[in-house]
Amino acid sequence: MKKKLIQIVYDMRTQPVVAWVTIIGTALSIFLIMTVMMMQQVKIISIAPESHRDRMLYGMFLHEDGISSDAENESSAGLSYETAKKLYDKLDGVEEISYVEQGWASLDLKGTNNKKFTGDVLYADDGIWRVFDYELLDGRYYTPEEVDAGTKVAVVSRSTARKLFDSEDALGRRFELDHETYEVIGMVADVSKLTFMAYGEVFAPLDKSKTYGESDSDFGPYMTLMRVKDGVDLEDVRAQVKKRYGELDAEIASRNMKTVYHGAPFDQETVAGGVGGSNITPQDTNGLRIVIYLILLLVPAINLSSMLHSRLRRRVSELGVRRAFGCTRKRIMGDIIVENLIVTVAGGIIGFAVGVLFALFYDGLYTSPDDETVRPALSMLLNWRILLSAFGACFILNILSASVPAWQASRLNPVEAINAK
Amino acid sequence: MSIITLEGISKVYQTKEIETTALENINLSVYKGEFVSVMGQSGCGKSTLLNIIGLLDRPTSGTVTLLDQNCNALGDTALSHFRNRNLGFVFQSFHLIPSLNVEANVELPLDYASGISGVERRRRVDEVLERLGLSHRKKHMPAQLSGGQCQRVAIARAIVGRPSIVLADEPTGNLDSRMGAEVMDLLHSLNKDDGITIVMVTHNEAQARQTDRIIRFFDGRIIS
Ligand SMILES: Nc1ncnc2c1ncn2[C@@H]1O[C@H](COP(=O)(O)OP(=O)(O)OP(=O)(O)O)[C@@H](O)[C@H]1O
Numbered sequence: 001m002k003k004k005l006i007q008i009v010y011d012m013r014t015q016p017v018v019a020w021v022t023i024i025g026t027a028l029s030i031f032l033i034m035t036v037m038m039m040q041q042v043k044i045i046s047i048a049p050e051s052h053r054d055r056m057l058y059g060m061f062l063h064e065d066g067i068s069s070d071a072e073n074e075s076s077a078g079l080s081y082e083t084a085k086k087l088y089d090k091l092d093g094v095e096e097i098s099y100v101e102q103g104w105a106s107l108d109l110k111g112t113n114n115k116k117f118t119g120d121v122l123y124a125d126d127g128i129w130r131v132f133d134y135e136l137l138d139g140r141y142y143t144p145e146e147v148d149a150g151t152k153v154a155v156v157s158r159s160t161a162r163k164l165f166d167s168e169d170a171l172g173r174r175f176e177l178d179h180e181t182y183e184v185i186g187m188v189a190d191v192s193k194l195t196f197m198a199y200g201e202v203f204a205p206l207d208k209s210k211t212y213g214e215s216d217s218d219f220g221p222y223m224t225l226m227r228v229k230d231g232v233d234l235e236d237v238r239a240q241v242k243k244r245y246g247e248l249d250a251e252i253a254s255r256n257m258k259t260v261y262h263g264a265p266f267d268q269e270t271v272a273g274g275v276g277g278s279n280i281t282p283q284d285t286n287g288l289r290i291v292i293y294l295i296l297l298l299v300p301a302i303n304l305s306s307m308l309h310s311r312l313r314r315r316v317s318e319l320g321v322r323r324a325f326g327c328t329r330k331r332i333m334g335d336i337i338v339e340n341l342i343v344t345v346a347g348g349i350i351g352f353a354v355g356v357l358f359a360l361f362y363d364g365l366y367t368s369p370d371d372e373t374v375r376p377a378l379s380m381l382l383n384w385r386i387l388l389s390a391f392g393a394c395f396i397l398n399i400l401s402a403s404v405p406a407w408q409a410s411r412l413n414p415v416e417a418i419n420a421k
Numbered sequence: 422m423s424i425i426t427l428e429g430i431s432k433v434y435q436t437k438e439i440e441t442t443a444l445e446n447i448n449l450s451v452y453k454g455e456f457v458s459v460m461g462q463s464g465c466g467k468s469t470l471l472n473i474i475g476l477l478d479r480p481t482s483g484t485v486t487l488l489d490q491n492c493n494a495l496g497d498t499a500l501s502h503f504r505n506r507n508l509g510f511v512f513q514s515f516h517l518i519p520s521l522n523v524e525a526n527v528e529l530p531l532d533y534a535s536g537i538s539g540v541e542r543r544r545r546v547d548e549v550l551e552r553l554g555l556s557h558r559k560k561h562m563p564a565q566l567s568g569g570q571c572q573r574v575a576i577a578r579a580i581v582g583r584p585s586i587v588l589a590d591e592p593t594g595n596l597d598s599r600m601g602a603e604v605m606d607l608l609h610s611l612n613k614d615d616g617i618t619i620v621m622v623t624h625n626e627a628q629a630r631q632t633d634r635i636i637r638f639f640d641g642r643i644i645s
């Protein structure tokens with residue numbers, strides 16, 4: 001290992017241009033890849049309060065169609081509270097469930113200082129406090145009884161408390177939410193818009209009675225957030241939901257309607273890929289993403305490969321001597337690949353650091369579902385999955401760029417190599 | 422007892438236009454503990470012969486037997502291990518690795534040997550450097566050494582793995598006569614004191630006469 005470092009330092013001194021181009025090239029490509037990957041990963045990796053995104057399922061939409069194909073009464077939208085319950089209540093393997101109004105609402109708030117501003121309000125039942133890990137700074141969460149009674153109480157984020165009352169001492173104070181008076185019973189730490197399911201500046205009890213159209217309509221503004229027990233296969237839950245779709249079919253057949261199943265409930269990766277509006281069928285973008293990553297790596301790999309080739313050309317005679325003294329072909333390959341990996345990782349660390357700084361200080365890379373730019377927190381970016389994928393990218397870049405030159409080097413005829421100059 | 426046995430060795434270099442016969446039907450035995458020199462005019466196949474004995478190149482036909490092992494039968498990896506254990510090389514232009522210091526250069530064969538601990542390696546390297554009077558140059562880079570010193574480092578590298586055979590292709594070819602004599606003394610001492618079998622290519626008649634036997638080459642054939 002030490003000798004490999006010595007070799008690298010020596011190479012950098014004797015061929016500084018090639019060495020620096022290699023490192024900067026690696027840094028650039030890792031930077032690019034990390035930027036793309038971080039933008040995507042931030043929506044998937046577990047970040048408090050969405051601390052178990054890998055175990056989350058979301059019951060978001062319903063799609064109904066007429067049984068006879070000529071019917072024009074096809075509709076798809078969110079769920080009424082009743083439908084949400086029919087499809088998602090008490091599923092085996094689900095440990096916590098919350099019913100919420102889909103998406104946060106930007107509503108008028110007015111506090112004691114009489115300043116009016118809009119805040120993002122999440123209407124949710126009490127399950128939300130168990131599904132996600134909010135950090136309660138003061139007071140308490142609202143209870144199921146308060147939700148059922150429609151009590152006008154609210155939990156606010158710390159910065160909202162400051163905006164409302166010019167103070168974090170918010171408990172028991174009143175404010176106006178959408179022209180109704182609410183009392184603050186709890187204060188939580190601010191939630192990033194990147195944890196877009198848990199996000200809100202004000203949390204208020206859910207009014208369960210809203211529907212779209214008739215009061216007995218299957219459609220409404222609601223969705224469910226479910227956390228599955230550790231170790232339970234998400235597919236098992238999905239299978240139960242699919243069965244309940246069947247039961248719903250039987251119910252609505254009398255109205256000449258049937259459901260169209262789109263793989264509900266969705267998991268984190270699916271909602272991260274963007275579902276909503278008319279796009280209620282999740283798209284499998286994984287394959288495409290992998291292809292993009294590979295292209296992002298392949299292009300610099302070809303360049304790095306020729307850099308390595310030229311660094312090795314100076315060492316042909318040395319390689320021959322090593323072979324003479326008993327170095328096997330495999331060892332030649334292995335040593336070159338490891339040496340190159342060190343260089344790649346060094347470049348990767350630089351690229352990763354630049355990528356993180358870029359993400360932290362350049363606006364516009366990260367957007368919330370309402371298309372606002374959001375800056376991620378450092379702790380989100382230094383997640384082990386992101387670090388691991390950065391290392392993985394370095395590794396793949398290394399293999400892509402080093403394997404051909406290393407293989408060629410290992411195939412050199414020792415005699416010709418020794419006498420090469 | 423024969424330690425190197427060549428039977429019917431031929432080597433033909435096939436290039437696009439011409440076919441060069443570098444060695445033609447060579448039969449040769451070198452005995453354990455012998456110091457043999459190989460002489461002949463330029464291009465007669467001396468280096469080719471040494472490369473074949475050194476298992477760096479394969480003959481077009483014939484068999485190479487070293488230490489009772491038929492080396493024709495060995496694959497590339499086995500040949501590498503065999504070279505590592507049993508052979509040492511000294512080249513005309515030293516071929517030290519420029520990025521490594523003296524110590525690391527000498528240690529090279531041990532990097533590829535199995536079952537030698539770090540402590541043992543360090544000890545062997547120190548021992549060899551001490552013996553060749555290079556201890557104070559341990560941390561020097563090859564570029565900071567004179568030709569004679571380089572060749573001594575190269576000899577240290579050749580013997581650190583305790584091989585039974587050392588192959589030297591014009592080891593004094595790039596040295597002035599004083600340094601050349603020093604290197605020759607060193608090779609003789611390895612041969613006498615350690616019993617290492619040495620095959621050396623040389624153009625120097627006087628040096629050759631100091632060895633046990635001279636093999637004279639002409640046009641790919643042994644003439645005496
Ligand atoms: N790789 C090769 N391809 C083609 N011909 C070669 C090759 N290597 C050597 N030869 C030829 O084989 C013959 C023997 O070469 P060799 O290097 O063994 O000579 P030598 O006796 O060592 O000469 P010198 O004293 O100059 O070192 C020469 O004619 C040379 O041109």
Ligand SMILES: [Mg+2]
Pocket residue numbers: 467468469590
């Ligand atoms: Mg020669």
